Amino acid sequence: MKSYRNASPAESKRKVKQILSVDRIPQLSSEERIRLKEVTDKYAFRTNDYYINLINWDDPRDPIRRLVIPHEDELAAYGNLDASNENSVTVRKGVQHKYRSTVLLLVNEVCSSFCRYCFRKRLFMNGHDEATYDITPGLQYIRHHPEVNNVLLSGGDPLILRTPRLEKIISTLREIEHVRIIRIGSKVPAFNPFRILNDDSLIEMFRKYSLPNRRIYLMCHFDHPRELTPEAREAISRVIDAGVICVNQNPIIRGISDDPNVMTKLWNELSYMGVGQYYVFQGRPTAGNLPYELPIAEAYFRIEEAKKKCSGLGKRIKYVMSHESGKIEVIGVDARHIYMKYHQAKHQKDEQRLLVCRRDDQAYWLDQLRPISGYVNEYYDGVIPENRAFN
Numbered sequence: 214m215k216s217y218r219n220a221s222p223a224e225s226k227r228k229v230k231q232i233l234s235v236d237r238i239p240q241l242s243s244e245e246r247i248r249l250k251e252v253t254d255k256y257a258f259r260t261n262d263y264y265i266n267l268i269n270w271d272d273p274r275d276p277i278r279r280l281v282i283p284h285e286d287e288l289a290a291y292g293n294l295d296a297s298n299e300n301s302v303t304v305r306k307g308v309q310h311k312y313r314s315t316v317l318l319l320v321n322e323v324c325s326s327f328c329r330y331c332f333r334k335r336l337f338m339n340g341h342d343e344a345t346y347d348i349t350p351g352l353q354y355i356r357h358h359p360e361v362n363n364v365l366l367s368g369g370d371p372l373i374l375r376t377p378r379l380e381k382i383i384s385t386l387r388e389i390e391h392v393r394i395i396r397i398g399s400k401v402p403a404f405n406p407f408r409i410l411n412d413d414s415l416i417e418m419f420r421k422y423s424l425p426n427r428r429i430y431l432m433c434h435f436d437h438p439r440e441l442t443p444e445a446r447e448a449i450s451r452v453i454d455a456g457v458i459c460v461n462q463n464p465i466i467r468g469i470s471d472d473p474n475v476m477t478k479l480w481n482e483l484s485y486m487g488v489g490q491y492y493v494f495q496g497r498p499t500a501g502n503l504p505y506e507l508p509i510a511e512a513y514f515r516i517e518e519a520k521k522k523c524s525g526l527g528k529r530i531k532y533v534m535s536h537e538s539g540k541i542e543v544i545g546v547d548a549r550h551i552y553m554k555y556h557q558a559k560h561q562k563d564e565q566r567l568l569v570c571r572r573d574d575q576a577y578w579l580d581q582l583r584p585i586s587g588y589v590n591e592y593y594d595g596v597i598p599e600n601r602a603f604n
């Protein structure tokens with residue numbers, strides 16, 4: 214397959230070809246293809262020739278390979294397809310309202326490639342129909358909720374949509390006075406930067422709707438520094454030039470993004486590009502994801518190790534678990550305990566709540582941990598204690 218490295222400007226407009234079957238990957242042996250078909254019969258497979266060309270086929274543990282090429286262990290019994298019970302916060306088809314000021318719209322059910330560890334892989338499976346192609350009811354809902362100041366477009370990947378379709382969604386959101394921030398969650402800059410490089414109208418659309426007091430944020434999803442190709446860097450640079458704020462968020466995944474040196478390199482490189490690392494997510498216990506998960510304590514120490522070698526900008530990252538009850542930051546692990554705090558809560562009673570749990574190095578998720586003396590939520594009752602020493 215052709216490499217995109219050192220491509221001439223004409224070649225940089227090249228169309229990326231989709232690969233929808235492991236049979237189309239000549240680097241896999243016929244035995245491997247037969248074995249992996251069993252996995253892809255259950256969990257969808259999709260990638261493209263640009264991303265496949267980033268794989269080092271001489272390394273069977275290559276992280277880029279691991280990200281898109283199925284693994285037989287995905288068939289091991291584990292988790293469920295909606296690990297954070299997104300269904301319980303779905304208020305209209307494709308519309309999730311979990312945190313007071315944020316609404317999430319699932320605008321499609323496809324990505325440039327499918328990450329093997331995807332926590333929303335149910336969307337790519339037959340018999341699941343959750344995204345909405347008619348966002349009118351979602352927009353109606355947002356219009357009637359003035360507390361919503363930011364809307365997250367997700368899926369799937371919104372940047373897969375053709376620009377006129379995406380513009381229709383963004384321009385309609387811009388008509389709603391109380392929606393100040395529009396976020397777009399996307400791995401397109403990693404999977405297919407040509408989607409951005411080939412389409413000047415996308416950049417112009419960003420420039421038109423990312424305004425000084427009403428910004429568009431691109432929530433990028435880079436997992437590994439090798440995804441930061443010249444094409445990906447150029448794509449991000451154009452998006453930033455159009456006035457869009459770019460940040461990065463990714464899960465910590467076994468064999469892909471769990472090496473502290475890799476994390477440090479990724480965060481540093483991104484910071485040089487003007488992309489701050491925002492969240493690192495604990496992998497959700499999603500069906501098919503057993504080979505990709507790390508226990509909480511191990512993940513915490515790996516992230517702390519990575520942070521040591523970063524500047525203050527790199528150290529701003531939050532290691533969080535997107536639990537059914539809220540977004541919970543893992544703030545510390547000592548010999549006996551794991552300390553966590555609600556960063557966002559589904560229910561008011563949990564807001565800012567501190568959780569202290571007995572340390573269990575085999576625990577992957579909050580539900581597997583044992584809280585000590587119940588959940589601690591008395592430390593802050595909404596009244597800020599005053600220091601009167603200087604009065």
Ligand code: SF4
Pocket residue numbers: 323324326327328330331332333334368369370399400434
């Ligand atoms: S880009 Fe996001 S939604 Fe798409 S497969 Fe990867 S994790 Fe899932």
